[in-house]
Amino acid sequence: MRLLGFSCGRKMGNSEVLLKEALMGAGESGVNVEILRLLDLDVRPCIFCKLCLWRQKGPESCVIKDDAAFVWEKILDSDGLIISAPVYSLTPPGYLLQIRDRAFGPKVDVGFMVGRKKQKAQGREVFVDERCFKTRAGAFISHGGSVTSNWLSFGLPMLHTMTFALKIAVVDQMEVLGTGSSFPEGVASGPVGACLNQGQVVLNEKAIARARELGRHVAKAMGKPAAQMGWMGDEPGMCPVCHLNQLTITKKNLIECPLCGISGELKIKTVK
Ligand SMILES: Cc1cc2nc3c(=O)[nH]c(=O)nc-3n(C[C@H](O)[C@H](O)[C@H](O)COP(=O)(O)O)c2cc1C
Numbered sequence: 005m006r007l008l009g010f011s012c013g014r015k016m017g018n019s020e021v022l023l024k025e026a027l028m029g030a031g032e033s034g035v036n037v038e039i040l041r042l043l044d045l046d047v048r049p050c051i052f053c054k055l056c057l058w059r060q061k062g063p064e065s066c067v068i069k070d071d072a073a074f075v076w077e078k079i080l081d082s083d084g085l086i087i088s089a090p091v092y093s094l095t096p097p098g099y100l101l102q103i104r105d106r107a108f109g110p111k112v113d114v115g116f117m118v119g120r121k122k123q124k125a126q127g128r129e130v131f132v133d134e135r136c137f138k139t140r141a142g143a144f145i146s147h148g149g150s151v152t153s154n155w156l157s158f159g160l161p162m163l164h165t166m167t168f169a170l171k172i173a174v175v176d177q178m179e180v181l182g183t184g185s186s187f188p189e190g191v192a193s194g195p196v197g198a199c200l201n202q203g204q205v206v207l208n209e210k211a212i213a214r215a216r217e218l219g220r221h222v223a224k225a226m227g228k229p230a231a232q233m234g235w236m237g238d239e240p241g242m243c244p245v246c247h248l249n250q251l252t253i254t255k256k257n258l259i260e261c262p263l264c265g266i267s268g269e270l271k272i273k274t275v276k
Contacts (some may be wrong), residue, residue: 005035005226008082012042012089012100018183018205022145022215023088029219030084035226040078042099045071050105058111059120062131072106079107080135084142084226085172086219087163090183091148095158104166112136113169141225141233142172143218147180147205156181161248164263173230176221176237177247180211 009027013019020041027037048070057065063073079085089096110116114137120130146159160177167174184201205211221236241247243261252260253270260267 005083005223006081007035007037007084007086007222007226008078009037009039010042010085010087010089010100011039012087012097014043014202015041017090017202018147018180019088019090019145021203021206022147022180022211023086025212025215026086026088026143026145026219026222029216030086030223032220033223035084035223038078040075042103045075045103047072047075047099047103047106049102058131060129060131062133063107063111066106068106070106072103075103076107076111079112079170080133080138082140083138084140084222085167086143086145086222087166088145088147088215089159089163091146091150091156091159094155095162096146100166101162108166109169111169114171136170139228139230140170140172141222141228142167142174143176143178143222144174145178145180145215145218147183147211149182149184149201151182153179153181157250161246161250161263164246164248168263171230173225173233174246175225175233175235176218178211178214178218178237180205180208180214182208 007027007030009023011020011023023039031037048068053067057067063076066072089100117132117136121132123130124132144160144163146156146163148156148159150156156179160179164174183205225233235247237247242249242251243264243266245264245266246261248261248263250262252262257270258267259270
């Protein structure tokens with residue numbers, strides 16, 4: 005069993021400290037763990053060149069020659085994925101989303117793969133990778149320098165956009181506040197302060213223990229059928245599927261999860 009960890013912050017930074025702790029937790033049950041430090045990779049943006057040789061012939065045929073095919077191989081070889089990312093301007097860093105657009109999204113979409121499989125059976129030249137149908141467990145660690153949670157608002161929701169196309173079953177997610185500002189003028193400079201924050205989360209015992217637990221949860225889920233993995237995070241969350249608390253409310257009182265699209269009717273009860 006292979007568990008892959010994406011470290012999306014600086015070398016030896018807070019993301020990496022939390023990720024290593026999670027992977028050590030997972031390693032206790034004997035799974036093989038591996039870290040990819042995304043800042044070490046060269047992954048350029050998808051230019052939507054219309055041809056998409058990747059989708060026709062596979063990642064090696066992509067017109068952009070960079071590390072995206074390498075990342076894809078690592079993902080498809082894995083049985084689990086933990087993404088640990090800082091928050092930059094309320095969302096995960098842009099380079100992580102760039103990797104999503106190159107190696108996740110439509111390229112791994114299980115629904116699209118089913119369609120392509122049918123096309124292939126009809127003799128069309130399309131690329132199908134059976135590993136897309138493998139069951140995987142996943143978890144997210146989102147953290148930021150702010151000490152108020154609104155500054156981390158789109159961290160976790162955007163991390164879900166990394167995994168939903170591949171139908172990775174997210175079993176846990178955590179947020180850590182106050183991992184430090186990167187700017188000397190930062191108002192939310194965390195307990196140690198500006199510029200001294202590289203890896204300072206190691207001093208946050210609660211966050212470290214929680215990251216280790218998150219890793220154990222992923223290891224526990226790996227290899228099980230998706231329906232048996234279950235949610236192991238702290239609070240179930242408003243959305244029963246993604247366990248996120250962002251919901252869209254329309255004028256007609258339709259309530260919808262912007263991520264998975266599960267919807268229902270909002271009933272307003274006036275209490276006198
Ligand atoms: C460009 C940039 C934007 C940031 N924006 C936010 C933010 O919106 N909210 C927040 O809580 N922290 C923000 N931070 C702080 C980082 O999330 C924080 O320093 C984090 O610990 C860095 O992670 P690392 O040590 O893994 O690199 C920002 C940092 C940078 C460099």
